[in-house]
Amino acid sequence: MGKSDKIVEKGFAYVRNTKLDYKFGAHVHTEGGIYSSVIHAMNIGANSFALFLKSPRRWVSPALSDEDATKFKEFCKRFKYNPRTDILPHGSYFINLANPDKAKQKQSVDCLIDDLERCEKLDIGLYNFHPGSSLGSDKEEALQSLADNINTAIERTKFVRIVVENMAGHGNLVGSNLDDLSAILGMVKNKDRLGFCIDTCHTFAAGYDIREEEGWNKFWDEFEEKVGLEHLSSLHLNDSKAPLGANRDLHQRIGWGFLGLESFRLLANDERLKGIPLVLEVPNGGDNVVPYGEDIKLLEWLEGKGKEEIVEKSEELQKLGEKERKEQQGKFDKKRSKGRGGSRKRVKPNRADERSE
Ligand SMILES: [Zn+2]
Ligand SMILES: [Zn+2]
Numbered sequence: 001m002g003k004s005d006k007i008v009e010k011g012f013a014y015v016r017n018t019k020l021d022y023k024f025g026a027h028v029h030t031e032g033g034i035y036s037s038v039i040h041a042m043n044i045g046a047n048s049f050a051l052f053l054k055s056p057r058r059w060v061s062p063a064l065s066d067e068d069a070t071k072f073k074e075f076c077k078r079f080k081y082n083p084r085t086d087i088l089p090h091g092s093y094f095i096n097l098a099n100p101d102k103a104k105q106k107q108s109v110d111c112l113i114d115d116l117e118r119c120e121k122l123d124i125g126l127y128n129f130h131p132g133s134s135l136g137s138d139k140e141e142a143l144q145s146l147a148d149n150i151n152t153a154i155e156r157t158k159f160v161r162i163v164v165e166n167m168a169g170h171g172n173l174v175g176s177n178l179d180d181l182s183a184i185l186g187m188v189k190n191k192d193r194l195g196f197c198i199d200t201c202h203t204f205a206a207g208y209d210i211r212e213e214e215g216w217n218k219f220w221d222e223f224e225e226k227v228g229l230e231h232l233s234s235l236h237l238n239d240s241k242a243p244l245g246a247n248r249d250l251h252q253r254i255g256w257g258f259l260g261l262e263s264f265r266l267l268a269n270d271e272r273l274k275g276i277p278l279v280l281e282v283p284n285g286g287d288n289v290v291p292y293g294e295d296i297k298l299l300e301w302l303e304g305k306g307k308e309e310i311v312e313k314s315e316e317l318q319k320l321g322e323k324e325r326k327e328q329q330g331k332f333d334k335k336r337s338k339g340r341g342g343s344r345k346r347v348k349p350n351r352a353d354e355r356s357e
Helices: 003-010 036-043 066-078 102-121 139-155 179-186 200-205 215-225 262-265 290-302 308-320 322-340
Strands: 023-029 049-050 125-131 162-165 194-199 230-239 277-280
Touching: 003 036, 023 179, 023 290, 036 049, 036 066, 049 277, 102 125, 102 139, 125 230, 139 162, 139 179, 162 230, 179 194, 179 215, 194 200, 200 230, 200 262, 215 262, 230 262, 262 290, 277 290, 308 322
Parallel strands: 023 049, 023 277, 125 162, 162 194, 194 230, 230 277
Antiparallel strands: none
């Protein structure tokens, strides 16, 4: 008996509420086979979920069998997930469509198309990946390469929508501000097949202050103006261990970080975000159930709440993240003081603790 069979047998750890307008979920693992991801999503009470379609750290993976694909689709039907709208696979970390090296670009395109074909075999309608890095080359050219490669991928597949994620702005990453996303959209031919995923941690790390209502609305008004809400396909929900504008991609549990619970209260009451996958990628400490299950319930609890009603909860959660916030604030201040007097050039990341998610 596999792990997922055992879960079904003993009942799910969290009760899923299917009557909600907001599809809160998380990035689930695929232990026990790709179809097991559906069980893992049920187990945390998710109404949407993300997964890896293959190892995200390998260029080539074994093909997806017909049997596994059929079982995945059966499980989606049985547990009422619409694979066209509720599931958002995350692409391989290696993919860099903006790489100035043409041979490496080609390798990335092949890896991307392989992912997209897997999506279509599973009847999945959305696919999320990172826009990549210029690696120090000309940014305009990098964005052009990215868009050209997206065009190729769209031409070579049938229906899956390619969803580009915004980045935290470290190093030479492209796609860390709304102007970049707007430029990509402008260069993609079949715009119906292009969407964007906004990661709350990346947005904040890139310098958008979305902690309070005014800043929150300002960001989304700018998104509407430069990109358009019809291209908003999903959100990644993460609090941030690092302060505003730190350009660090350090996810934190909801309410523990520098973003704070108020930001997520605004999110859980924002009409613009109804019906799309809202996927947690918070640190789970090796436990794939409780942190996700708890944070999904927390986010669902925020719907309909006023600012005053969450004060107590907010303080309670801030305490849990206090130590890590202090640590990161210290690092941030140190870097700032070092950088002072010189240019405000961003420091290239070369940190083992930092991988982009
Ligand atoms: Zn991230
Ligand atoms: Zn990501």
